[in-house]
Amino acid sequence: MAPSKLNPNGDASVSCSQPENGLIDLFNSEKAVQELLQQPPVQGIDDHLIEFSEALRTVAKALRRVSEGKASAQAEAAEWKRKYELERARNLQLERKELSSGEHNGDCSAENLTNQPMMCNEARKQSERCCGMHGIFSHEVLHNGEIDSDTEMVNNKFMRKASFKLSWWCKGEKSDQHKQDIVSFERGNITTAERSSKQISLKWESHPQTVLILTKPNSTSVRILCVDMVRWLREQKKMEIFVEPRVKVELMTESPNFDFVQTWKDDKETLLLHTNVDLVVTLGGDGTVLWAASLFKGPVPPVVPFSLGSLGFMTPFHSEQYRECLDSILRGPFSITLRHRLQCHVIRDAAKSEYESEGPILVLNEVTIDRGISSFLTNLECYSDGSFVTCVQGDGLILSTTSGSTAYSLAAGGSMVHPQVPGILFTPICPHSLSFRPLILPEHVTLRVQVPFNSRGHAWASFDGKDRRQLAPGDALVVSMAPCPVPTACQVDSTSDFLRSIHDGLHWNLRKTQSFEGPRDL
Ligand SMILES: NC(=O)c1ccc[n+]([C@@H]2O[C@H](COP(=O)([O-])OP(=O)(O)OC[C@H]3O[C@@H](n4cnc5c(N)ncnc54)[C@H](O)[C@@H]3O)[C@@H](O)[C@H]2O)c1
Ligand SMILES: Nc1ncnc2c1ncn2[C@@H]1O[C@H](COP(=O)(O)OP(=O)(O)OP(=O)(O)O)[C@@H](O)[C@H]1O
Known part of the structure; x- marks a missing residue:
């Protein structure tokens, strides 16, 4: 590039030198630009000359910036080229060594692998086979500069990058039981391979073939709809129909022709419902979905919730179009939201072992531990997998699923969370502390809420707003994610349905749009 010069008369002389390799002669160009910029600005009365001189100075500055950029790019390119050649030389050398040693002995213990300078392809493949066989992580060192003395210093400058594999591990599981990887780990770079939601x-x-219809009690509109739906499902779709004993009585009062409708006698038979039922239809509000979930202590068939309540966060289907909806659900495929549940164990102080006494209680929304009728502050010690979390002093604590995040937890200041986000919300109720913010914990934790022996009063646990149980000092509640979620059918998909429910149900962030008129940035 150009030594360019402005002589005292204002003439500019520009010369270009093009080096052999075709690249710009950066050194000379830089020198010329420096010289030009060091020249004092032209003084004189000729305006054109002054203008021309200024223009040249501007061009020179621009040229300097360009040449600086090019210089660093070239240096970087040269560095990469050198690294590439070093690596190639090392690989060739290793391959030659391996060929000359005749065979590879097949030992790929973690120790041997980390001690190898740079694995050739075959060695790496072999190590992957070996480590894959054991299903555990590998610590293969990909770069470990150790070849000859010339390159040693350079190689030590390179980072030593080891690849690794992440495996999902749970407390209590044997070390060889690893969950499926959801990240890839190519050359030590973590990328998420799967999304859980x-x-x-x-x-x-x-x-x-079989549908269970569950209805909100004491509602005339629900009863009328139920009668109509049972007839349609039987006559048009040839379905077997189950209802609750109360509803069977109502249907038989309506007409003796409903004797084909099946029901159950006792709790024992309820436990077997999931083995018979293909689909559950709920007619009511969110409370009826909670009720449906509570009937299934294990696996839950897909639930199609029709909205006949006031809010309907979990009830996306409109009862007026029930025929079209059920038609399309029975044909499938359709989107579902897998709603996680919590399993809760009440552990009495008197019990000898953790799970000795009462069976687990499953909740779809939340379990609440509050002060009940007691006028004292609750005092609850909370632990997560044995680690102390905090001591709740206030009205109580809500442990909620993400589905329940829009229910009681929301009223107590918890975040609204998409129902497919796996997590447990830890939301205090009226804490007597300025800094007690709600938490969201990962789904895998086991929480223990303990009423301390020195507590002034009792605490009360309630499950989806029902079934209150007293917790005396020394008693505890142990809560973890239940293995069987509740699959609920979506009107559109889980995200659209969730957004619709917070917009329509809560008028979330509803605000009049500001008018265009008024002050604004120009
Ligand atoms: N302060 C409060 O907000 C408060 C107090 C007690 C109970 N509750 C909630 O009520 C639930 C029991 O419901 P129910 O119908 O049997 O009792 P309910 O008939 O008293 O109805 C409670 C209200 O909560 C709504 N609701 C229930 N689940 C919801 C969810 N997942 N998202 C958004 N809103 C939801 C219902 O639509 C209903 O309007 C409890 O699980 C608890 O979450 C809320
Ligand atoms: N089949 C059922 N048997 C007994 N109780 C039920 C049944 N279905 C619903 N419930 C209870 O009835 C109550 C009200 O039900 P739901 O929430 O469905 O109606 P809602 O209160 O009119 O609706 P919303 O909550 O949207 O205003 C809830 O506490 C629920 O647990």
Whole structure:
């Protein structure tokens, strides 16, 4: 590039030198630009000359910036080229060594692998096979500069990058039981391979035949709809129909022709419901969905919730179009939201072992531990997997699922969370502390809420707003994620349905749009 010069008369002389390799002669160009910029600005009366001189100075500054950029890019390119060549030389050398030593002995213990300078492809493949076989992490060192003395210093400058594999591990599990990886780990770079909260689609593999209809009690509109739906499902869709004993009585009062409708006698038979029922339909509000979930202590069939309540966060289907909705659900496929549940154990102080006494209680929304009728502050010690979390002093604590995040937890100041986000909300109720913010904990934790022996009063646990149980000093509640979620059918998909429910149900962030008129940035 150009030594360019402005002589005292204002003439500019510019010369270009093009080096052999075709690249710009950066050194000379830089020198010329420096010289030009060091020249004092032209003084004189000729305006054109002054203007021309200024223009040249501007061009020179621009040229300097360009040449600086090019210089650093070239240096970087040269560095990469050198690294590449070093690596190639090392690989060739290793391959030659291996060939000359005849065979590889097949030992790929972690120790041997980390001590190898740079694995050739075959060695790496072999180590992957070996480590894959054991299903555990590997610590293969990919760069470990150790070849000859010339390159040693350079190689030590390179980072030593080891690849690794992440495996999902849970407390109590044997070390060889690893969960499926959800990240890839190519050359030590972590990228997420799977998302845990993908939209889930349900496709029938055989035609559904049996439907359970659950209805909100004491509602005339629900009763009328139920009668109509039972007739349609039987006559048009040839379905087997189950209802609760109370509803069977109501239907038989309506007409003796409903004797084909089946029901159950006792709790023992309820426990077997999931083995018979392909689909559950709920007619009511969110409370009826909670009720439906509570009937299934284990696996839950897909639930289609029709809205006949006031809010309907979990009830996306409109009862007026029930025929079209059920038609499309019975045909499938359709989107579902897998709603996580919490399993709760009440552990009495008197019990000898953790799970000795009462069976688990499953909740779809939340379990609440509060002060009940006691006028004293609750005092609850909370632990997560044995680690102390905090001591709740206030009205109580809500442990909520993400589905329940829009219910009681929301009223107590907790965040609204998409129902497919796996987590447990830890939301205090009226804490007597300025700094007690709600938490969201990962789904895998086991929480223990303990009423301390020195507590002034009792605490009360309630499950989805029902079934209150007293907790005396020394008693505890142990809460973890239940293995069987509640699959609820979506009107559109889980995200659209969630957003619709917070917009329509809570008028979330509803605000009049500011008018265009008024002061604004120009
Ligand atoms: N202060 C409060 O907000 C408060 C107090 C007590 C109970 N509750 C909630 O009521 C639930 C029991 O419901 P119910 O219908 O049997 O009692 P309910 O008939 O008293 O109804 C309670 C209200 O909570 C709404 N609701 C229930 N689940 C919801 C959810 N997941 N998201 C948004 N809103 C929801 C219902 O639509 C209903 O309007 C409890 O699980 C608890 O979450 C809330
Ligand atoms: N089949 C049922 N048997 C007994 N109780 C039920 C049944 N279905 C619903 N419930 C209870 O009835 C109550 C009200 O039900 P739901 O929430 O569905 O109606 P809602 O209160 O009119 O609706 P919303 O909550 O949207 O205003 C809830 O406490 C629920 O647990």
